[in-house]
Amino acid sequence: MYMYKIGVIGDKDSILGFKALGISVFPTTDTKQASKILIDLAKEKYAIIFITEQIAKDIKDYIDVYKQSLMPAIILIPNNQGTLGIGMNAVRQSVEKAIGADILFGKEGR
Amino acid sequence: MAILQVNPTRMELTGLKKRLKTAQRGHKLLKDKQDELMKKFIELVTKNKELRETVEAELTQSFKDFLIARAVMSSESLEEAIMYPIDKIALEVGTKNIMSVNSPVIHLVKEEKEDNDTSNYPYGFASTSSELDSAINSLKQVLDKMVQLAEVEKTCQLMADEIEKTRRRVNALEYVMIPQLLETVRYITMKLDENERGNRVRLMKVKEMLGK
Numbered sequence: 001m002y003m004y005k006i007g008v009i010g011d012k013d014s015i016l017g018f019k020a021l022g023i024s025v026f027p028t029t030d031t032k033q034a035s036k037i038l039i040d041l042a043k044e045k046y047a048i049i050f051i052t053e054q055i056a057k058d059i060k061d062y063i064d065v066y067k068q069s070l071m072p073a074i075i076l077i078p079n080n081q082g083t084l085g086i087g088m089n090a091v092r093q094s095v096e097k098a099i100g101a102d103i104l105f106g107k108e109g110r
Numbered sequence: 111m112a113i114l115q116v117n118p119t120r121m122e123l124t125g126l127k128k129r130l131k132t133a134q135r136g137h138k139l140l141k142d143k144q145d146e147l148m149k150k151f152i153e154l155v156t157k158n159k160e161l162r163e164t165v166e167a168e169l170t171q172s173f174k175d176f177l178i179a180r181a182v183m184s185s186e187s188l189e190e191a192i193m194y195p196i197d198k199i200a201l202e203v204g205t206k207n208i209m210s211v212n213s214p215v216i217h218l219v220k221e222e223k224e225d226n227d228t229s230n231y232p233y234g235f236a237s238t239s240s241e242l243d244s245a246i247n248s249l250k251q252v253l254d255k256m257v258q259l260a261e262v263e264k265t266c267q268l269m270a271d272e273i274e275k276t277r278r279r280v281n282a283l284e285y286v287m288i289p290q291l292l293e294t295v296r297y298i299t300m301k302l303d304e305n306e307r308g309n310r311v312r313l314m315k316v317k318e319m320l321g322k
Contacts, residue, residue, distance in 0.1 A: 003201065004201040006201060013177070020246045020249070021250055022198050022199040047216060048256075048257065068268070070205065070268070071214065073263065075260045075263055077165070077169055080173035080176070080177055088163075094155070094266050094267055095270070097270045097274055098151050099148065099152075099273075
């Protein structure tokens with residue numbers, strides 16, 4: 001079985017720590033560069049790509065392309081300034097898409 | 111409801127009845143599939159939400175630790191320290207079929223270093239701070255959960271897609287296809303009956319005329 005890799009895209013301050021774990025780290029803050037990295041990684045054998053929300057919010061169109069394919073799984077993570085709630089929003093959106101109503105988050109009053 | 115454009119013949123009627131039967135059967139099967147998908151999806155998405163909450167919380171904490179580590183050390187020596195990772199991390203990816211949705215099964219494979227004598231960290235202790243140790247340790251612990259989250263979240267996305275597709279099909283069958291077919295079958299039966307009655311009246315009339 002072929003071994004797949006994990007990639008992380010984000011600002012350097014946030015994601016540098018992952019490098020110590022043996023994960024490929026791609027520090028960038030530039031939108032254009034981030035989308036280019038994303039496309040490159042998707043072509044290669046990366047099964048999971050973590051992207052910080054700060055960057056993900058600007059390259060949403062590129063991320064949505066891979067939403068329906070089995071790989072890679074693009075997962076949004078907070079950066080060192082805390083979460084923007086985009087990742088959670090994506091979960092909520094898929095609930096709404098599947099069920100038609102927001103049943104998971106509604107009761108908490110947001 | 112509009113009826114289909116067909117000739118009101120007996121042959122068309124048989125054909126339509128067959129189609130109606132198939133449509134109803136398909137509708138039932140798809141409905142069952144939708145119900146089961148929904149059940150699985152709700153189960154999974156609850157897990158997804160919980161996982162995401164914990165990962166976000168823990169990751170934020172880890173980043174804070176890391177930030178402190180960065181503050182204590184100069185960035186050059188920090189980068190130098192973590193330049194060469196000691197563990198190699200790879201992913202084993204398989205696929206699982208949940209109600210015709212191909213979803214990934216991801217396992218984290220850690221290639222541990224050969225000798226256990228060396229430390230858990232890829233750097234020497236002389237030029238680094240203890241904050242870095244704890245930051246990297248906490249990141250390591252989050253990673254497992256992050257991979258799990260990736261698997262669950264991706265599955266959820268794929269399933270949401272499939273549910274939407276299935277729902278469209280079910281609705282198309284339920285509210286368009288089946289009523290249309292029913293209506294058409296009714297129309298043809300009426301037309302054929304009407305023809306029959308017309309024929310009988312004509313025959314009766316002819317017989318009456320002959321009888322005179």
